[in-house]
Amino acid sequence: MSDLKGIRAPIAIFTIGTQGDIRPCVALGQGLQRAGYPVRIVTSDNFAELVRGAGLEFFPLTSNFQTLLEADRSIADQGLNMRAMARTFRDCFADWATHWVEEGMAASDGAGLLIGVGNSTLLAQSLAQRRGLPFVRAQLQPLTPSKILPPMVLAGTRSQLPGALSMGAYHLLRLLVWQVMRPAINGIVRPQLGVRGYPWYGPYFNEGEARGRVIYGFSQHVLPRPADWPGTAQVAGYWFLDQPQWQPSDALRDFLDAGPKPVYIGFGSMVSSDAVGFTRKILDGVRKSGQRAVLATGWGGLDGADGAQDGQTFFLRHAPHDQLFPLMSAAVHHGGAGTTAAAARAGIPSVIVPFYGDQPFWARCLNRQGVAPPALDRLNLSADALASALVATQQPSIQQAATALGQAVRAEDGVAAAVRYLQAWGLLDVSAEALSSATTAAYAPVRSAA
Numbered sequence: 505m506s507d508l509k510g511i512r513a514p515i516a517i518f519t520i521g522t523q524g525d526i527r528p529c530v531a532l533g534q535g536l537q538r539a540g541y542p543v544r545i546v547t548s549d550n551f552a553e554l555v556r557g558a559g560l561e562f563f564p565l566t567s568n569f570q571t572l573l574e575a576d577r578s579i580a581d582q583g584l585n586m587r588a589m590a591r592t593f594r595d596c597f598a599d600w601a602t603h604w605v606e607e608g609m610a611a612s613d614g615a616g617l618l619i620g621v622g623n624s625t626l627l628a629q630s631l632a633q634r635r636g637l638p639f640v641r642a643q644l645q646p647l648t649p650s651k652i653l654p655p656m657v658l659a660g661t662r663s664q665l666p667g668a669l670s671m672g673a674y675h676l677l678r679l680l681v682w683q684v685m686r687p688a689i690n691g692i693v694r695p696q697l698g699v700r701g702y703p704w705y706g707p708y709f710n711e712g713e714a715r716g717r718v719i720y721g722f723s724q725h726v727l728p729r730p731a732d733w734p735g736t737a738q739v740a741g742y743w744f745l746d747q748p749q750w751q752p753s754d755a756l757r758d759f760l761d762a763g764p765k766p767v768y769i770g771f772g773s774m775v776s777s778d779a780v781g782f783t784r785k786i787l788d789g790v791r792k793s794g795q796r797a798v799l800a801t802g803w804g805g806l807d808g809a810d811g812a813q814d815g816q817t818f819f820l821r822h823a824p825h826d827q828l829f830p831l832m833s834a835a836v837h838h839g840g841a842g843t844t845a846a847a848a849r850a851g852i853p854s855v856i857v858p859f860y861g862d863q864p865f866w867a868r869c870l871n872r873q874g875v876a877p878p879a880l881d882r883l884n885l886s887a888d889a890l891a892s893a894l895v896a897t898q899q900p901s902i903q904q905a906a907t908a909l910g911q912a913v914r915a916e917d918g919v920a921a922a923v924r925y926l927q928a929w930g931l932l933d934v935s936a937e938a939l940s941s942a943t944t945a946a947y948a949p950v951r952s953a954a
Contacts, residue, residue, distance in 0.1 A: 512540060512541055512542060512616065513542075513614060513615055513616030513617075514541075514542040514543060514544050514561070514614065514615050514616065515533075515536055515541050515542065515543050515544070515615065515616065515617045515618075515619060516543075516544045516546055516563070516611050516612050516615045516617070516618050516619070516628075517529050517532065517533055517543065517544065517545050517546065517619045517621065517642070518546045518547075518565065518608070518611070518618065518619065518620050518621060518624040518625075518627060518628040518631075519545065519546070519547050519621040519622060519624055520547055520548060520565060520567035520569065520622065520623050520624045521567075521569055521622055521623065522569050522570070522772065522840070523772055523842065524644075524772060524840040524841050524842030524843060525621070525622055525644065525841075525842070526545075526547055526551050526554065526555075527554070527745040527842055528644060528721050528742070528743035528744075528745065528841070528842060528845075529545060529547075529621055529642070529743070530545060530554060530555055530558045530560065530745050531743040531744055531745035531919055532619075532642065532721065532743045532919055532922055533545055533555075533558070533560045534558055534559065534560065534745070534919070535743070535919030535920065535922065535923055536923060536926075536932075537559065537560065539923050539932075541932060542561070543560050543561065544560065544561040544562070544563050544611060544615070545560050545561070545562055545563070546563045546564075546565045546607070546608070546611040546624070547562075547564075547565055547567065547624075548564070548565060548566070548567045548568040548569065548570075549564050549568065550568055550570050550571070552564070558745065563607070563610065563611035564607055565603075565604065565607050565608070565611070565624070566600045566602075566603040566604065566607065567600050567623075567624070572596060589860060589861075590680065590683070590684050593623075593684055594683070594684045594685075594687060597623065597684070597685060597687070597688040598687040598688045598691065598692065600688070601627075601687075601688035601689070601691075601692040601693055602692060604627050604688070604692070604693055605692070605693055605696040605697055608627055608628075608631045608693075609631065609634075609697075612631045612632075612635055612637065615635075615637060616637065616638075617637065617638050617639070617640070617926075617931055617932070618631060618632045618637055618638070618639045618640075619639075619640055619641070619642050620639065620640075620641055620642070621641070621642050621643065621644070622643065622644070623685075625641055625643075626685055626689045626693075626707065627689070627693055629707070630689065630693050630694050630697055630699060631697070633697075633699050634697040634698065634699050638931050640717050640718070640719065640926065640929070640931060641717065641718035641719070642718070642719045642720075642721060642922070643718055643719075643720055643721070644720070644721050644722060644841040644842075644862075645722075645841060645862045645865070646720065646722075646727060646730075647718070648718065648730075648733050648734075648737040649670075649671055649674035649675070650670065650671075650674070650730040650732050650733060651667030651668070651670050651671055651732055652667075652670075652730040652731060652732055653670070653727075653730045654670045654673065655670070655673050655674050655677050656862050656864075656865035657677065657865075658673060675709075678706060678708040678709070679705060679706065681706075681708075682702075682705065682706030682707070682708065685706075686702075686706070689701075689702065690702055716734070716736045716737075717736045717737075717929060718736065718737050718738075719738055719740050719922050719925050719926070720737070720738065720739045720740060721740060721741070721742060721743045721918060721922065722739065722741070722742060722841065722845065723739075723741050723742050723845070723848065723912075723913050723916060723918070724739050724741070725848075725873075725909060725912040725913055725916075726844070726845075726848055726866075726869050726870070726873060726909070726913070727739075727869050738925050740918045740919075740921035740922040740925060741913075741916035741917065741918025741919075741921050741922075742845040742848075742849065742913065742916065742918045743918050743919050743922065744826060744845070744846075744849065744918075744919075746824070746826045746827075747824035747826060747827060748826075748827070750823065750824045750827045751827075752823075752828075752831075753820075755811055755812065755818075756798070756818060756820065756823075758812075759796075759798070759812050759818040760831060762815065763796055763815070764796065764833070765796075765831065765832055765833040766795065766796035766797050766798050766818070766832060766833065767790075767795055767796070767797050767798075767832060767833055767834045767835065767836060767855075767894060767897070768797070768798050768800070768828065768829060768832040768834070768835040768836065768837070769786060769790070769797050769798070769799045769800070769806070769835075769836040769837075770799060770800030770801075770802055770805070770806065770822075770835075770836075770837060771802055771805030771806065771837060771838045771857070771859065772800075772802045772805070772837065772838060772840055772842075772843055779801075779805065779806055779807035780807045782805070782806065782807075782882075782885075783799075783806045783807045783808060785885055785886070785887055785890070786799070786806065786836075786890065787799075787813075787817060788887035788890075789885075789886075789887040789888070789889070789890025789891045789894065790816065790817060790890075790891075790894070791816065791887075792887055792888065792890075792891035793890070793891040793894035793895055794895075795816075795833075795894055795895075795898075796815075796816050796817070796818075797816065797817050797818070798817075798818050798819075798820065798828070798832065799817060799818070799819050799820075800819075800820055800821065800822050800823065801819065801820070801821055801822075802821070802822055805838070805859075806819075825842075825843060825846035825847075825850070826846060826849075826850075829846055829847060829849075829850035829852060830850050830851075830852075832850070832852055833852060833897070833898065834852050834853045834854065834855065834894065834897035834898070835847045835850075835852055835853075835854050835855070836854070836855040836856075836857065836890070836893075836894070837854060837855075837856060837857070838856065838857060838858060838859045838863050839854075839856035839857075839858045839862075839863035839864065839865075839866045839867045839870075839879065840862075840863060840866070841862060841866060844856075844866040844869075844870065845913075847870075848870070848875070848906075848909050848910065848913050849910055849913045849914055850910055851906050851907045851908075851909065851910020851911065851914075852897075852906050852910070853875050853876055853896075853897035853902045853903065853905075853906045854867075854870050854875060854876040854897075855876060855877060855880065855890070855893040855894060855896075855897060856870065856876060856879045856880070857879065857880045857881075857882045857885065858879055858882065859882060864879060867879035873905065873909055874901070874902060874905035875902060875905045875906040875909050876897075876902075877892075877893045877896045877897070877902075880893060
């Protein structure tokens with residue numbers, strides 16, 4: 505990590521996706537930078553201001569999910585259709601990848617460590633191979649095969665599978681993921697980099713100790729670490745990017761002071777092909793529940809003008825979850841990793857209405873922890889179902905469970921733990937004394953999934 509003059513080489517974190525994907529990576533980058541390691545965030549241009557505002561260096565990577573979702577809102581309606589989503593993103597990644605090598609080589613120039621997150625992982629790994637640099641994964645969802653924890657896509661089927669069947673499902677899903685990424689990585693990125701393409705079955709089955717290392721940015725209190733994971737797969741805790749300078753507007757403050765705590769309803773970076781109709785259904789559910797609500801329109805999942813609509817509802821575009829959620833009695837959201845983390849930390853119950861991807865999985869995790877009723881079906885959502893779920897969040901048992909979970913999550917420091925793992929694995933410059941301490945802390949016993 506150091507050059508001959510003793511100056512630490514930058515760490516480049518590659519990440520693409522929505523707000524919930526990027527913000528944790530920026531938080532991790534800030535933690536690494538506080539520890540003395542210069543950090544670059546390599547992501548889409550719509551997050552340039554966020555990255556630079558956090559004091560980190562920004563490098564562009566063609567991968568704007570916001571533009572993609574706003575251009576074709578029907579994607580949201582196909583979100584839980586794995587085949588349709590695979591086709592969409594296979595084509596999308598291949599198109600974006602025509603720019604990735606030039607952008608990736610610029611972002612990795614002079615770097616000492618590359619970190620790959622989510623869909624950018626194979627790009628970062630390929631660049632690391634081309635440049636002879638160390639590489640590590642940092643993920644927000646559990647992807648390491650386990651006999652104990654079934655794959656995320658099976659979250660809605662049953663809580664446990666026979667061990668052999670669970671492992672077989674992981675291997676099958678790896679093959680499917682590789683078919684989505686193969687045109688971009690083997691067809692474009694690796695040939696342009698001058699490195700050999702991955703075999704027909706992809707890069708996931710013959711990984712050595714170093715190449716298989718991954719740090720997970722979620723809490724063991726929401727999802728206990730499976731006991732059969734290897735030591736190369738560790739759970740650090742959530743990576744929160746806070747905005748302590750935010751204050752409610754006068755209008756929002758007046759609304760909050762006018763009655764009991766409202767529920768939050770918002771779907772972040774998700775979009776809807778019929779935002780008006782979906783919003784109408786949400787408002788009907790709120791009225792039937794008898795509760796007050798703050799609705800965030802976000803990227804377009806809901807539709808409404810900013811301000812109080814009546815004494816029961818208040819619309820805004822967005823607000824930082826770390827500041828807003830503690831003012832709420834519950835949160836209705838899509839179940840993205842970032843929003844799930846924010847609700848858990850705030851100590852409030854959730855009602856999850858999944859759109860796609862990992863969201864049904866996090867809904868099941870919160871339900872199993874007793875802090876959320878079962879997930880609601882977005883395409884068949886009824887006002888009565890939403891009203892019943894909202895009433896359920898106000899029951900003492902679920903409120904108490906959410907409070908306890910919030911206390912446990914707030915006691916963690918996921919960013920600091922992630923830095924310790926990187927140090928313990930020898931990927932960061934660290935003194936012998938600090939490394940010994942880091943190793944002890946990094947491999948401290950954690951709860952295991954039953």
